[in-house]
Amino acid sequence: MTNAVKTPEQIAKMRTAGRLAAEVLEMIGEYVVPGVTTEELDRRCHEYIVDVQKAIPACLGYRGFPKSICTSVNEVICHGIPSESKVLKKGDIINIDVTVIKDGWYGDTSKMYFVGKPAPHAERLVKVTQECLYKAIEIVRPGTTLGDIGHVIQQHAEKNYYSVVKDFCGHGIGDVFHEDPQILHYGKPGTGQVLEEGMTFTIEPMINAGKPGSKVLRDGWTAVTVDRRLSAQWEHTMAVTADGVEILTARKEESF
């Protein structure tokens, strides 16, 4: 299976996993406040996934990742490791990325939170990055190409004088965390693989306020902007339907 096409029965299982992942993001929101540590956010998510949802946090132990969620603050692009020493402060922006496994199937989603009141430039980056995800989702249907998806994201980011991170991408997903195809967040219209009904994948644009470059810290995971300016990310898992797309990780606050 190289094009990630799933059966309706398989998508039904992904719908369940996706809903659980979305519910973790809904649950954790009220705890994202000044003074909390990212370790505490991780602990709350871990306990909710394991004890309440009876599911598995996919990140824990994945290629040696030590925690159950990723917490990426300010200049961290992705894969931030929750830590007792990372205390959130007013004005921070944080991405929380949750992947759960339920009945062997995966749901992967992330959103941005504000810690207290954001600076206008931070709020704008977060908003434009969410628009990048939504504009990409809008064109997902059979016949759309992966290049089309990358293009709308890149266009919207660059029109706003931001840059697209090229070193990380979205991915096919199913009973495997990361599978083909890679979903690049930049590209040319009409190029690349053509979407078909039943394909399941993530779109998860990482958009930088400054230059697109990233580097991974000595912990082997934390990816930061080379210029240390802000980065934002939003992610959904979706399935291509006969005439559009179903967002498997939609939250109550969203209307698709």
Ligand code: MF3
């Ligand atoms: N959830 C991330 C993604 O969107 C992957 C995190 S892998 C981890 O693909 F090991 F860092 F947790």
Ligand code: CO
């Ligand atoms: Co993902």
Ligand code: CO
């Ligand atoms: Co993710």
